[in-house]
Amino acid sequence: KQEVTQIPAALSVPEGENLVLNCSFTDSAIYNLQWFRQDPGKGLTSLLLIQSSQREQTSGRLNASLDKSSGRSTLYIAASQPGDSATYLCAGGGSNYKLTFGKGTLLTVNP
């Protein structure tokens, strides 16, 4: 059974800092890895999706990588802004289209 772990559980940084969020998974037979953002009391917004055949994806200031052999993914946020404050969740996809989620990292970017 796939298990997904996110470290750290919470992170506070000053505005402008570059930061990395970590995600690890137990089953390397992963079909895809997806990163989401969740604002308080809201649903999830998809940020980046990495197919199993890919190593990374980029969107604006965000870059996500996937290393299946080590069971790790990272989300890199460049030049962080207060508007980036949210909970970031990663999820691993299996062959049956199901996603297994981590518990998330609560990010606070201080002005």
Place this chain on the structure above:
Amino acid sequence: DGGITQSPKYLFRKEGQNVTLSCEQNLNHDAMYWYRQDPGQGLRLIYYSQIVNDFQKGDIAEGYSVSREKKESFPLTVTSAQKNPTAFYLCASNGHTIGAYQPQHFGDGTRLSIL
């Protein structure tokens, strides 16, 4: 604009009562999902459906039921058998493309509480 609409935003359930959460999508997606989110926890899958008139149990299906009579709609019923229903419920959908997984799109959730 295309998207997923969940209603109501807040719902209260009395003891012994069944309640139904609505989820409608106009994205023409084949697959739909229901998740439960508890404080400090990741999302846990309740039920999912990959095609009309077919659905499968997720990891925590006990005390819940669903139907998928239309492509656009995937309602979730929280039955009286679910003893701890207080949670944030999220509906999601995605399309299926051969050879490439498509991202899941989420609604804004329904917060269910016990009276």
